[in-house]
Amino acid sequence: MIALIVHGGAWNMPDDQVEAHKQGCLAALAAGWAVLAQGGTALDAVEAAVRVLEDDPTFDAGVGSFLNAIGEVELDAGIMDGASMRAGSVAAVQRVRHPISVARQVLESDYVLIVGNGAEQFAIEHGAELCDPAELVVERERQRWQDQQANPQYKGRDAFHSAHDTVGAVALDSFGTIAAATSTGGIPNKLPGRVGDSPLVGSGLYADNETGGCSTTGWGESIMKVCLAKSVADQLRTATPHEAAKANIAFLERRVQGLAGCIVLNAQGEFGWAHNTPRMAFAYQRGDEPAVAAVHADEPLLND
Numbered sequence: 001m002i003a004l005i006v007h008g009g010a011w012n013m014p015d016d017q018v019e020a021h022k023q024g025c026l027a028a029l030a031a032g033w034a035v036l037a038q039g040g041t042a043l044d045a046v047e048a049a050v051r052v053l054e055d056d057p058t059f060d061a062g063v064g065s066f067l068n069a070i071g072e073v074e075l076d077a078g079i080m081d082g083a084s085m086r087a088g089s090v091a092a093v094q095r096v097r098h099p100i101s102v103a104r105q106v107l108e109s110d111y112v113l114i115v116g117n118g119a120e121q122f123a124i125e126h127g128a129e130l131c132d133p134a135e136l137v138v139e140r141e142r143q144r145w146q147d148q149q150a151n152p153q154y155k156g157r158d159a160f161h162s163a164h165d166t167v168g169a170v171a172l173d174s175f176g177t178i179a180a181a182t183s184t185g186g187i188p189n190k191l192p193g194r195v196g197d198s199p200l201v202g203s204g205l206y207a208d209n210e211t212g213g214c215s216t217t218g219w220g221e222s223i224m225k226v227c228l229a230k231s232v233a234d235q236l237r238t239a240t241p242h243e244a245a246k247a248n249i250a251f252l253e254r255r256v257q258g259l260a261g262c263i264v265l266n267a268q269g270e271f272g273w274a275h276n277t278p279r280m281a282f283a284y285q286r287g288d289e290p291a292v293a294a295v296h297a298d299e300p301l302l303n304d
Contacts, residue, residue, distance in 0.1 A: 065185020
Protein backbone atom coordinates (compact mmCIF):
# COMPACT_ATOMS: atom_id res chain seq x y z
CA MET A 1 0.00 0.00 0.00
CA ILE A 2 1.25 3.46 -0.90
CA ALA A 3 -0.49 6.67 0.12
CA LEU A 4 0.11 10.41 -0.01
CA ILE A 5 -1.71 13.46 1.32
CA VAL A 6 -0.66 17.09 0.82
CA HIS A 7 -2.04 20.39 2.09
CA GLY A 8 -1.91 23.98 0.93
CA GLY A 9 -2.87 25.78 4.10
CA ALA A 10 -5.83 26.36 6.40
CA TRP A 11 -7.20 29.90 6.52
CA ASN A 12 -10.02 32.21 5.47
CA MET A 13 -9.53 31.47 1.77
CA PRO A 14 -11.52 33.71 -0.62
CA ASP A 15 -13.70 32.12 -3.28
CA ASP A 16 -11.50 33.38 -6.09
CA GLN A 17 -8.49 31.47 -4.75
CA VAL A 18 -10.14 28.09 -4.28
CA GLU A 19 -9.40 26.68 -7.72
CA ALA A 20 -5.74 27.75 -7.67
CA HIS A 21 -5.31 26.00 -4.32
CA LYS A 22 -6.93 22.80 -5.57
CA GLN A 23 -4.82 22.74 -8.72
CA GLY A 24 -1.65 23.50 -6.77
CA CYS A 25 -2.33 20.65 -4.37
CA LEU A 26 -3.06 18.28 -7.26
CA ALA A 27 0.23 19.20 -8.95
CA ALA A 28 2.13 18.54 -5.73
CA LEU A 29 0.29 15.26 -5.23
CA ALA A 30 1.20 14.16 -8.76
CA ALA A 31 4.88 14.89 -8.17
CA GLY A 32 4.98 12.93 -4.93
CA TRP A 33 2.85 10.12 -6.31
CA ALA A 34 5.20 9.64 -9.27
CA VAL A 35 7.97 8.90 -6.77
CA LEU A 36 5.91 6.41 -4.76
CA ALA A 37 4.50 4.67 -7.85
CA GLN A 38 8.02 3.98 -9.08
CA GLY A 39 8.98 2.36 -5.78
CA GLY A 40 10.59 5.47 -4.31
CA THR A 41 10.78 6.37 -0.65
CA ALA A 42 8.32 8.36 1.40
CA LEU A 43 11.06 10.90 2.12
CA ASP A 44 11.65 11.48 -1.59
CA ALA A 45 7.90 11.72 -2.17
CA VAL A 46 7.18 14.39 0.44
CA GLU A 47 10.22 16.38 -0.64
CA ALA A 48 9.09 16.25 -4.28
CA ALA A 49 5.55 17.27 -3.37
CA VAL A 50 6.60 20.19 -1.20
CA ARG A 51 9.10 21.46 -3.79
CA VAL A 52 6.19 21.89 -6.21
CA LEU A 53 4.27 23.89 -3.62
CA GLU A 54 7.34 26.04 -2.90
CA ASP A 55 7.49 26.91 -6.62
CA ASP A 56 3.80 27.84 -6.79
CA PRO A 57 3.19 31.52 -5.89
CA THR A 58 -0.33 30.61 -4.75
CA PHE A 59 1.08 29.44 -1.43
CA ASP A 60 3.01 30.89 1.51
CA ALA A 61 6.13 28.81 0.93
CA GLY A 62 9.10 29.63 -1.27
CA VAL A 63 7.94 31.91 -4.09
CA GLY A 64 4.95 33.94 -2.92
CA SER A 65 5.79 33.89 0.78
CA PHE A 66 4.68 36.63 3.14
CA LEU A 67 7.12 39.46 3.84
CA ASN A 68 8.40 40.18 7.32
CA ALA A 69 8.28 43.55 9.07
CA ILE A 70 11.20 44.91 7.05
CA GLY A 71 9.85 43.66 3.73
CA GLU A 72 11.96 40.52 3.35
CA VAL A 73 11.18 36.83 2.87
CA GLU A 74 12.38 34.37 5.53
CA LEU A 75 11.66 30.67 5.01
CA ASP A 76 11.27 27.70 7.37
CA ALA A 77 10.97 23.99 6.50
CA GLY A 78 11.24 20.57 8.11
CA ILE A 79 11.18 16.92 7.09
CA MET A 80 11.10 13.68 9.11
CA ASP A 81 11.57 9.96 8.43
CA GLY A 82 9.33 7.65 10.45
CA ALA A 83 11.57 4.60 10.18
CA SER A 84 14.80 6.04 11.59
CA MET A 85 13.20 9.04 13.37
CA ARG A 86 15.76 11.23 11.66
CA ALA A 87 14.66 14.81 11.06
CA GLY A 88 16.06 17.92 9.44
CA SER A 89 14.95 21.54 9.54
CA VAL A 90 16.02 25.02 8.50
CA ALA A 91 14.63 28.34 9.67
CA ALA A 92 14.86 32.03 8.73
CA VAL A 93 16.66 31.36 5.43
CA GLN A 94 16.52 33.88 2.61
CA ARG A 95 18.59 32.85 -0.39
CA VAL A 96 17.31 29.31 -0.84
CA ARG A 97 14.98 28.31 -3.67
CA HIS A 98 13.75 25.11 -2.00
CA PRO A 99 14.12 25.13 1.78
CA ILE A 100 12.56 21.66 2.03
CA SER A 101 15.51 20.23 0.09
CA VAL A 102 17.99 21.94 2.40
CA ALA A 103 16.04 20.50 5.35
CA ARG A 104 16.43 17.08 3.69
CA GLN A 105 20.19 17.62 3.55
CA VAL A 106 20.18 18.55 7.24
CA LEU A 107 18.35 15.28 7.94
CA GLU A 108 21.22 13.43 6.26
CA SER A 109 23.74 15.26 8.50
CA ASP A 110 24.53 15.11 12.22
CA TYR A 111 22.19 18.00 12.92
CA VAL A 112 18.43 18.52 13.21
CA LEU A 113 17.85 22.29 13.03
CA ILE A 114 20.03 25.01 11.48
CA VAL A 115 18.93 28.64 11.23
CA GLY A 116 19.66 31.92 9.49
CA ASN A 117 23.10 32.55 8.00
CA GLY A 118 24.32 29.19 9.25
CA ALA A 119 21.59 27.42 7.31
CA GLU A 120 22.40 29.40 4.17
CA GLN A 121 26.09 28.52 4.50
CA PHE A 122 25.12 24.87 4.98
CA ALA A 123 23.00 25.10 1.82
CA ILE A 124 25.91 26.55 -0.16
CA GLU A 125 28.31 23.86 1.06
CA HIS A 126 25.84 21.12 0.07
CA GLY A 127 25.13 22.47 -3.41
CA ALA A 128 21.56 23.62 -2.79
CA GLU A 129 19.82 25.78 -5.37
CA LEU A 130 20.24 29.41 -4.35
CA CYS A 131 18.43 32.51 -5.58
CA ASP A 132 18.23 36.25 -5.22
CA PRO A 133 15.78 36.85 -2.33
CA ALA A 134 13.89 39.26 -4.61
CA GLU A 135 12.92 36.30 -6.79
CA LEU A 136 10.77 34.98 -3.94
CA VAL A 137 8.73 38.20 -3.66
CA VAL A 138 5.49 38.54 -5.63
CA GLU A 139 3.48 41.73 -6.15
CA ARG A 140 0.53 40.40 -4.12
CA GLU A 141 2.70 40.13 -1.02
CA ARG A 142 4.51 43.41 -1.66
CA GLN A 143 1.12 45.13 -1.67
CA ARG A 144 0.01 43.25 1.45
CA TRP A 145 3.17 44.40 3.23
CA GLN A 146 2.60 48.01 2.21
CA ASP A 147 -0.98 47.84 3.49
CA GLN A 148 0.22 46.41 6.80
CA GLN A 149 2.64 49.25 7.36
CA ALA A 150 -0.38 51.52 7.47
CA ASN A 151 -2.18 49.13 9.82
CA PRO A 152 0.42 47.94 12.36
CA GLN A 153 -2.17 46.51 14.75
CA TYR A 154 -2.89 43.81 12.16
CA LYS A 155 -1.11 40.93 13.86
CA GLY A 156 -1.61 37.85 16.03
CA ARG A 157 -4.76 35.80 15.62
CA ASP A 158 -6.36 38.21 13.13
CA ALA A 159 -3.40 37.99 10.77
CA PHE A 160 -3.42 34.19 10.83
CA HIS A 161 -7.15 33.99 10.27
CA SER A 162 -7.09 36.03 7.08
CA ALA A 163 -3.79 35.02 5.51
CA HIS A 164 -2.00 31.72 5.96
CA ASP A 165 -0.83 29.15 3.45
CA THR A 166 1.84 26.90 4.98
CA VAL A 167 2.23 23.72 2.91
CA GLY A 168 2.99 20.12 3.78
CA ALA A 169 2.82 16.44 2.89
CA VAL A 170 2.70 13.01 4.54
CA ALA A 171 3.50 9.80 2.64
CA LEU A 172 3.53 6.03 3.13
CA ASP A 173 5.80 4.10 0.77
CA SER A 174 5.89 0.49 -0.37
CA PHE A 175 8.47 -0.30 2.33
CA GLY A 176 6.01 0.68 5.05
CA THR A 177 7.86 3.90 5.92
CA ILE A 178 6.05 7.13 6.71
CA ALA A 179 7.55 10.58 6.17
CA ALA A 180 6.24 14.09 6.78
CA ALA A 181 7.32 17.51 5.55
CA THR A 182 6.21 21.11 6.10
CA SER A 183 7.38 24.39 4.53
CA THR A 184 6.37 28.01 5.06
CA GLY A 185 7.15 31.66 4.62
CA GLY A 186 5.74 32.30 8.07
CA ILE A 187 3.22 35.00 8.89
CA PRO A 188 2.59 38.45 7.44
CA ASN A 189 4.69 41.31 8.82
CA LYS A 190 6.50 39.03 11.29
CA LEU A 191 9.45 40.13 13.38
CA PRO A 192 12.70 39.31 11.51
CA GLY A 193 14.06 36.07 12.91
CA ARG A 194 10.64 34.82 14.03
CA VAL A 195 10.32 31.05 13.67
CA GLY A 196 6.96 29.31 13.77
CA ASP A 197 5.91 25.71 14.15
CA SER A 198 6.67 24.48 10.63
CA PRO A 199 10.33 23.43 11.07
CA LEU A 200 9.87 22.15 14.62
CA VAL A 201 9.67 18.39 15.10
CA GLY A 202 6.52 17.61 17.06
CA SER A 203 4.80 20.90 16.29
CA GLY A 204 4.77 21.46 12.53
CA LEU A 205 5.50 17.88 11.53
CA TYR A 206 6.00 14.40 12.91
CA ALA A 207 6.47 10.89 11.53
CA ASP A 208 6.75 7.53 13.29
CA ASN A 209 6.28 4.19 11.54
CA GLU A 210 4.69 2.79 14.69
CA THR A 211 1.84 5.30 14.54
CA GLY A 212 1.75 7.62 11.52
CA GLY A 213 2.56 11.09 10.33
CA CYS A 214 1.15 14.59 10.57
CA SER A 215 1.79 17.98 8.95
CA THR A 216 0.19 21.10 10.39
CA THR A 217 -0.71 24.58 9.22
CA GLY A 218 -1.98 27.65 11.02
CA TRP A 219 -1.09 29.96 13.86
CA GLY A 220 2.36 28.71 14.81
CA GLU A 221 2.47 30.36 18.20
CA SER A 222 -0.58 28.31 19.23
CA ILE A 223 0.51 25.11 17.49
CA MET A 224 3.86 25.12 19.30
CA LYS A 225 2.21 25.40 22.70
CA VAL A 226 0.40 22.06 22.29
CA CYS A 227 3.00 20.21 20.12
CA LEU A 228 0.18 19.53 17.70
CA ALA A 229 1.84 17.17 15.21
CA LYS A 230 3.22 14.75 17.81
CA SER A 231 0.02 14.88 19.85
CA VAL A 232 -1.92 13.80 16.78
CA ALA A 233 0.57 11.06 15.89
CA ASP A 234 0.65 9.66 19.42
CA GLN A 235 -3.13 9.43 19.50
CA LEU A 236 -3.05 7.21 16.41
CA ARG A 237 -2.14 4.32 18.72
CA THR A 238 -5.76 4.20 19.87
CA ALA A 239 -7.70 6.40 17.45
CA THR A 240 -8.34 6.70 13.72
CA PRO A 241 -6.68 9.56 11.83
CA HIS A 242 -10.10 11.21 11.66
CA GLU A 243 -10.55 11.02 15.42
CA ALA A 244 -7.00 12.08 16.28
CA ALA A 245 -7.09 15.10 13.99
CA LYS A 246 -10.47 16.27 15.23
CA ALA A 247 -9.68 15.81 18.93
CA ASN A 248 -6.39 17.67 18.79
CA ILE A 249 -7.67 20.61 16.77
CA ALA A 250 -10.49 20.91 19.32
CA PHE A 251 -7.94 20.80 22.15
CA LEU A 252 -5.82 23.50 20.51
CA GLU A 253 -8.85 25.74 20.16
CA ARG A 254 -10.01 25.15 23.73
CA ARG A 255 -6.68 25.48 25.51
CA VAL A 256 -4.86 28.19 23.55
CA GLN A 257 -7.56 29.66 21.28
CA GLY A 258 -5.50 28.50 18.33
CA LEU A 259 -6.31 28.46 14.63
CA ALA A 260 -4.93 25.53 12.68
CA GLY A 261 -5.39 22.59 10.39
CA CYS A 262 -3.63 19.26 10.00
CA ILE A 263 -3.36 16.32 7.65
CA VAL A 264 -2.79 12.83 9.03
CA LEU A 265 -1.80 9.42 7.64
CA ASN A 266 -1.49 6.29 9.76
CA ALA A 267 0.61 3.17 9.26
CA GLN A 268 -2.33 1.43 7.57
CA GLY A 269 -2.62 4.12 4.91
CA GLU A 270 -5.76 5.74 6.34
CA PHE A 271 -6.20 9.51 6.02
CA GLY A 272 -7.60 12.16 8.33
CA TRP A 273 -7.73 15.93 8.43
CA ALA A 274 -9.19 18.68 10.56
CA HIS A 275 -9.28 22.47 10.75
CA ASN A 276 -11.01 25.20 12.70
CA THR A 277 -10.41 27.82 10.01
CA PRO A 278 -13.03 28.61 7.36
CA ARG A 279 -11.24 26.54 4.71
CA MET A 280 -8.32 24.16 4.19
CA ALA A 281 -6.84 22.99 0.88
CA PHE A 282 -5.57 19.43 0.43
CA ALA A 283 -5.31 16.47 -1.94
CA TYR A 284 -4.72 12.76 -1.42
CA GLN A 285 -4.31 9.41 -3.15
CA ARG A 286 -4.01 5.81 -1.97
CA GLY A 287 -3.28 2.49 -3.66
CA ASP A 288 -5.26 2.11 -6.88
CA GLU A 289 -7.72 4.84 -5.95
CA PRO A 290 -7.94 8.08 -7.98
CA ALA A 291 -6.51 11.37 -6.77
CA VAL A 292 -8.87 13.64 -4.83
CA ALA A 293 -8.46 17.38 -4.28
CA ALA A 294 -10.61 19.57 -2.08
CA VAL A 295 -10.90 22.91 -0.39
CA HIS A 296 -12.77 21.89 2.73
CA ALA A 297 -15.05 24.52 4.24
CA ASP A 298 -16.54 25.22 7.64
CA GLU A 299 -18.59 22.47 9.28
CA PRO A 300 -18.22 19.58 9.48
CA LEU A 301 -14.53 20.06 10.27
CA LEU A 302 -13.52 16.58 9.17
CA ASN A 303 -14.05 13.94 6.53
CA ASP A 304 -17.37 12.69 7.96
